[in-house]
Structures are given as structure tokens and as C-alpha cells.
Amino acid sequence: MSLPLSGLFDTSQLPRLAPDPVTVTVARTVSPGLEAQYLRWADQVVATLRTVHGCLGAGVLHPGPDGGEHQIVFRFVDGIQLRKWERSSERAALMELAQDFVLTERIQRTVGVDAWFELSTRAEPKRSLWHRIATDVAWVYPVGVLSSVFIAPRIARLSMELRVVISTVLITAVMRLAVGPLRSRLRARRTL
Numbered sequence: 001m002s003l004p005l006s007g008l009f010d011t012s013q014l015p016r017l018a019p020d021p022v023t024v025t026v027a028r029t030v031s032p033g034l035e036a037q038y039l040r041w042a043d044q045v046v047a048t049l050r051t052v053h054g055c056l057g058a059g060v061l062h063p064g065p066d067g068g069e070h071q072i073v074f075r076f077v078d079g080i081q082l083r084k085w086e087r088s089s090e091r092a093a094l095m096e097l098a099q100d101f102v103l104t105e106r107i108q109r110t111v112g113v114d115a116w117f118e119l120s121t122r123a124e125p126k127r128s129l130w131h132r133i134a135t136d137v138a139w140v141y142p143v144g145v146l147s148s149v150f151i152a153p154r155i156a157r158l159s160m161e162l163r164v165v166i167s168t169v170l171i172t173a174v175m176r177l178a179v180g181p182l183r184s185r186l187r188a189r190r191t192l
Helices: 011-017 035-049 079-086 089-098 114-122 129-155 160-191
Strands: 022-030 055-061 070-076 102-111
Touching: 022 035, 022 079, 035 055, 035 070, 035 089, 070 079, 129 160
Parallel strands: none
Antiparallel strands: 022 070, 022 102, 055 070
16 A cells, blocks of 8 residues: 655646656764664665665665765656655655664755766767877967067066076966866867
């Protein structure tokens, strides 16, 4: 027997909510010393989720060696199936079991994250060291030429150390403030 959907439900949100898969991440802090109990419970939650209609998958993420939050990540085909799970008696029973060892819980729902997993296919291919050096030289060369034509004559009477410092500062500033952002914009346009 499944429980009917209850509470306020704005049907105008259905087209935005329902058609895309929904990924849910639930981060929990566990009472010290009760981690083993939590892990058994988390395995039970994942096993139950994997049998629920509309669930695309579920898994447990463990905290790092320095501690932190335990996480359960699961995905449903759409917001309607997720809502049914959230209102189910199976979930309610599991959540009741967790009250003894879960201190805090933080839930994040993300709709339509398919693009995250496709980004690697649009990433710029790895280039060899020599190719990267040649590309960097191609970007720095015009700045160096312009510096030699316009700046060098104006600082020619200064000591060599001072000329090198001024030239280095100016070329670095132009590369950082103008050329770097331009390269980033061009790279983004090429990969999107």
C-alpha cells in the first residue's frame, strides 16, 4: 500500500520538477562510536532504494580519514517518483531507525545534472608539453614585441636591472589582466 501524496503541491511546478532525473545527496553526522551501526543502516537504505520504482541507483560515500559527514546519494527518474519515495512508509520506517545515531542531516536535491557527466567529452584534449610551450610563446610574443617597440625606448637610459624589472612587471600585468581572460573566453567558446 502506498501512501497518497499529501500536503501542498503546486502543479504549476510539474513541468519543471517532473521531467528530469533528480539526484539527492543526504549528508549526515553520526554520533561518535555508532558509525558501524550507521553503516549497517545505510546499507539497508541503499538496498531498499534499489528496489523502489523509479530509482536509478544509490550508493554510500564515506567520510575522509579526518572524519566528516557520511553521505547517501541516490537518483530518481523524476520528481514525482522521488516525492513518492519521500512520502513512503518504507522511508518513514528507515528514518525512525536512524534517530538513535544520526546527529544532523543535510539534504540537497539537484535536477538535470546530466550535463555534469558530459563535460569530460567537451573538455579540451590533453596537449604535449611542447605544444603548451608553443601556445604560450604565441600569446606572449606579441606582448613582448609591443613592449620592445613602445616601452623599451622610454626606459633605455635606466640601468639594466631596472629595465628588466619594469619590463617583467608590465608584461606580467598585461598577460594576467588582458591576455589570460581573453584566452579563457576563447577556450570556453571552443569547448561549449
